[in-house]
Amino acid sequence: MKKTISLDVNGATYETAAEPQDTLLDVLRGNLRLTGTKKGCETGNCGACTVLFDGNAVDSCLILALEAEGHKIITIEGLADASKLHPLQQAFIKYGAIQCGYCTPGMLLSAKALLDRLPRANEEDIRKGLEGNLCRCTGYKQIVEAVEAVVRGEFK
Amino acid sequence: MRITKFEYLTPSSLEEACLVLQQHGSQAAVLAGGTDLLVKMKNPRHSHPQYVVSLKNIQGLEYIRRDKDMLRIGALTKLDAVANSEVIKTAYSSLAFAADNMATPQIRNIGTIAGNLCNAARSADMAPPLMALEALLNIVSPQGTRTIPVDSFFAGQGKNTLRSGEIVTEVVIPLPPARFALWYQKFSPRSARDIAAVGVAVALRLDSGGKCEKCRIFLGAVADTPIRAPLSEAVITGNKIDEVLAAAAGKQAVSECRPIDDNRATADYRRHIVGVVTKDAILEAYRGVVA
Ligand SMILES: Cc1cc2nc3c(=O)[nH]c(=O)nc-3n(C[C@H](O)[C@H](O)[C@H](O)COP(=O)(O)OP(=O)(O)OC[C@H]3O[C@@H](n4cnc5c(N)ncnc54)[C@H](O)[C@@H]3O)c2cc1C
Numbered sequence: 001m002k003k004t005i006s007l008d009v010n011g012a013t014y015e016t017a018a019e020p021q022d023t024l025l026d027v028l029r030g031n032l033r034l035t036g037t038k039k040g041c042e043t044g045n046c047g048a049c050t051v052l053f054d055g056n057a058v059d060s061c062l063i064l065a066l067e068a069e070g071h072k073i074i075t076i077e078g079l080a081d082a083s084k085l086h087p088l089q090q091a092f093i094k095y096g097a098i099q100c101g102y103c104t105p106g107m108l109l110s111a112k113a114l115l116d117r118l119p120r121a122n123e124e125d126i127r128k129g130l131e132g133n134l135c136r137c138t139g140y141k142q143i144v145e146a147v148e149a150v151v152r153g154e155f156k
Numbered sequence: 157m158r159i160t161k162f163e164y165l166t167p168s169s170l171e172e173a174c175l176v177l178q179q180h181g182s183q184a185a186v187l188a189g190g191t192d193l194l195v196k197m198k199n200p201r202h203s204h205p206q207y208v209v210s211l212k213n214i215q216g217l218e219y220i221r222r223d224k225d226m227l228r229i230g231a232l233t234k235l236d237a238v239a240n241s242e243v244i245k246t247a248y249s250s251l252a253f254a255a256d257n258m259a260t261p262q263i264r265n266i267g268t269i270a271g272n273l274c275n276a277a278r279s280a281d282m283a284p285p286l287m288a289l290e291a292l293l294n295i296v297s298p299q300g301t302r303t304i305p306v307d308s309f310f311a312g313q314g315k316n317t318l319r320s321g322e323i324v325t326e327v328v329i330p331l332p333p334a335r336f337a338l339w340y341q342k343f344s345p346r347s348a349r350d351i352a353a354v355g356v357a358v359a360l361r362l363d364s365g366g367k368c369e370k371c372r373i374f375l376g377a378v379a380d381t382p383i384r385a386p387l388s389e390a391v392i393t394g395n396k397i398d399e400v401l402a403a404a405a406g407k408q409a410v411s412e413c414r415p416i417d418d419n420r421a422t423a424d425y426r427r428h429i430v431g432v433v434t435k436d437a438i439l440e441a442y443r444g445v446v447a
């Protein structure tokens with residue numbers, strides 16, 4: 001049976017109807033049309049569906065939408081501010097950390113969660129922090145370099 | 157990937173949660189983080205609960221604290237919190253390290269310590285170290301509360317010894333006595349953070365002369381449940397630990413495990429690895445005490 005829920009996404013409140021079996025990923029993409037969050041494996045392995053949940057990176061494919069009520073959710077659509085891209089987004093572009101782009105939204109949000117915790121993250125921290133995000137294109141090198149550039153303060 | 161329909165229940169107290177669980181018996185499942193439960197519910201080969209009892213509205217199940225000579229961890233404490241807790245790092249850095257090397261950051265931010273045990277996978281990474289530490293589980297039900305050792309909680313692959321209406325509320329770990337150390341070592345052929353092909357926990361206490369006074373060794377992923385290795389423990393106990401003795405204990409552990417073939421490793425390979433990892437874990441635990 002559908003239930004009306006209220007979700008706090010990117011600072012806005014959305015009222016929407018969800019079934020108990022709908023995942024947060026289903027509702028973000030299907031109901032709210034926030035399709036920047038990608039659907040990959042749906043079993044917690046690839047990280048394409050990563051969103052921030054009270055500031056922490058989580059796989060939205062493994063959270064029921066009804067469980068997300070009362071939590072602050074940030075999706076890729078909420079990363080940039082109105083006038084400019086987030087430093088991580090600028091760095092990903094500049095360092096060629098995006099090829100097909102499918103992993104990019106999740107990769108960026110995991111990187112943000114990591115740097116919010118560890119602003120001075122080194123290469124090892126970055127690799128560990130991005131371990132839950134698979135990329136079949138880049139080989140990860142450019143992604144790590146982009147995050148390192150943000151740590152160095154190259155992008156504002 | 158669709159999840160079969162179910163009824164979602166959000167009791168606001170433990171009493172209420174236990175009652176609905178008991179009422180629906182085997183048709184109900186507790187939802188903690190859901191990182192095991194939802195993966196199963198997406199798999200058509202698994203049987204699916206008709207009632208999912210979410211613990212999200214139950215307050216006070218997420219904490220880590222020292223209480224006299226015990227460490228108390230609430231059932232809903234996230235793996236990430238276990239990994240980063242100063243209290244846990246101080247008492248048992250190897251337990252924090254085990255949590256930090258499970259799964260992925262995203263899963264550690266959702267998955268809980270009790271969920272890992274209740275799911276009862278043979279490879280559950282929290283199980284061997286908690287068993288070696290003689291940790292206990294506090295359990296509530298409509299009939300009251302009971303306490304059982306983690307090492308008698310597993311009943312088979314994917315099966316625990318909870319009865320209908322029971323919920324795990326707390327993991328309790330004794331604080332380390334003098335000259336004591338824990339080491340957990342996980343081996344996976346893909347990467348350190350993958351599901352364990354073999355996991356070995358060793359808890360050692362030395363006497364004032366430097367000999368092993370007591371030792372508990374538990375093997376993960378190499379039998380239906382995590383298992384104790386008493387013959388291997390006997391090799392060590394009462395003796396001065398060195399490479400040769402640790403290798404002999406490793407050899408004993410090989411004889412005690414009952415591994416299976418799966419897509420991560422063959423049974424033969426697992427047996428070989430049990431010997432190597434047990435030896436290493438004993439030496440690391442020993443260094444942990446003498447260092
Ligand atoms: C990609 C991926 C990687 C993983 N890697 C690892 C790994 O490296 N090592 C590892 O050990 N595990 C791993 N896991 C498994 C899982 O993440 C952990 O076991 C986690 O700790 C489960 O906790 P949860 O809160 O999500 O459990 P849930 O899925 O909520 O629950 C698991 C089971 O326990 C029951 N349950 C939960 N809490 C209670 C309670 N308090 N009382 C009674 N019953 C309860 C539920 O009904 C369910 O049957 C991985 C999972 C995924 C998806």
Ligand code: FES
Nearest residue numbers: 040041042047061
């Ligand atoms: S789609 Fe969620 S982790 Fe792959």
Ligand code: FES
Nearest residue numbers: 099100135136137
């Ligand atoms: S850029 Fe294609 S998957 Fe990462």
